[in-house]
Amino acid sequence: MISIILYCLVIIQSDVKLKSPMGPKLSLSPHSKSSKFSFMGDCHSHRTTLRSYVETAEMRKVEFGFLMGDFVDYDEDANYRHFIDRIGDPKIPIFLVRGNHEALNFNDEDSNRYLDYIPKSNYYFIHAGILFGVLDNSGRCFKPGVIEEANIELSKFRKMFPDGTIILTMHIPPNVEGTRSKDLIPSSSKRLLRLCKKYKVEYILCGHLHDEAETTYEGTKIIVDGCGGGSILSTSTQCHYLEFTNMNGQLNIEKVPLERDNPAISRIDYIINVSVDQYRFWFIAISLLLFIRELISISRMKNV
Secondary structure, eight states: OHHHHHHHHHHHHOOOOOOSSBSSOOOOOTTOSEEEEEEEOOOTTOHHHHHHHHHHHHHTTOSEEEEOSOSSSSSSHHHHHHHHHHHOOOSSOEEEOOOGGGGBOTTSOBOOTHHHHOSOOSEEEEETTEEEEEOOOTTSSOOTTHHHHHHHHHHHHHHHOTTOEEEEEOSSOOSSTTSOOOOSOHHHHHHHHHHHHHHTOOEEEEOOSSSEEEEEETTEEEEEEOOSOBOSSSBOSSOEEEEEEEETTEEEEEEEEOOOOOHHHHHHHHHHHHHHHHTHHHHHHHHHHHHHHHHHHHHHHHHO
16 A cells, blocks of 8 residues: 555656657767668657667667657646656667657647657757758648748758768658558648759658558658557557668668567557546545555554
C-alpha cells in the first residue's frame, strides 16, 4: 500500500522532461566526410520497439537518430511521461519530429502541449556536409512561415555547400502519387515540392503511414517509413528503422529489423501507465483511504 502511495507521489513531483534531442546534444561537424544516422516513424506506445531502436542504433555506432512523429498517442503529459519512461536514457541524440498525434488531446481536439516543451518544432542543422531540416506539418499543413523559413535555410546552405545533400524530415508525406497518403493538403504539398525542386533536395523522409512506400518526384526521393510499431490498434506490417551511412557524400540506406511488441501487451502496459498518471489524484486519495482503514483495523486488533 505504501509503495503505491509513494509511486503516485513520485509521478506528481516529477516534471515532464521532453526535449529535442532526447539524450545528449549532437556535436556538429559540418565539414566531416562521414556520418551515420537513422530514422524511425510511428512507434506510438510500443515500449520494446522504441528501446530496441535506441539500443540497436547505439550498438551499430549510429551518431544520432530521428523519431518521425507519432511517438506518443496523445498530446498529453501522461503520454509524454510514458514516452520518457519507454525511451530511457539514450546515449545518442534522438531528434523528435512532431506528428499528428502530438497535436491531438484525449478528446481528439487540436492541442499544443508539445510546444510547451519544444517551442521550436521546425529546426535545421548541418552535419557532415548534409543539411537536416525538420518541418512541422502535424496539422496536415505547413503553418504560415514554415516554408518561408525553409527557403531561407536552404538558400544559405546551397551557398555554403553547392553540392551538399539536403534531407527534409516531417511526419505527413507530400500528397503525390506513390506516397499512399493524401492527408497533407494539396497547397502545402505544392509549396514543399516547389521548394525541393528549387534547391535540389535529395530526400524527404516521412512517417504517418504504418507501412513503407517510396517514390521520386522531380529529382527528390520521398521515403515513407512508419514501421516503428504503429498504433496499438493499427500495427506496422514490418518493424524496422532506416539507417543511413554517409561516406564522402555517398549515402547508403539499410533497413535494420527491430524486436516487435505484442500489441495486446503494449495496450495493457499503455492503459496501466497512462491511467495511473492521468488519474493519479484519485489513486492517491483511494490509496490513503485504504491505508487509513488498515491502520484503524490494526489498532482495533491490538485493543481486542
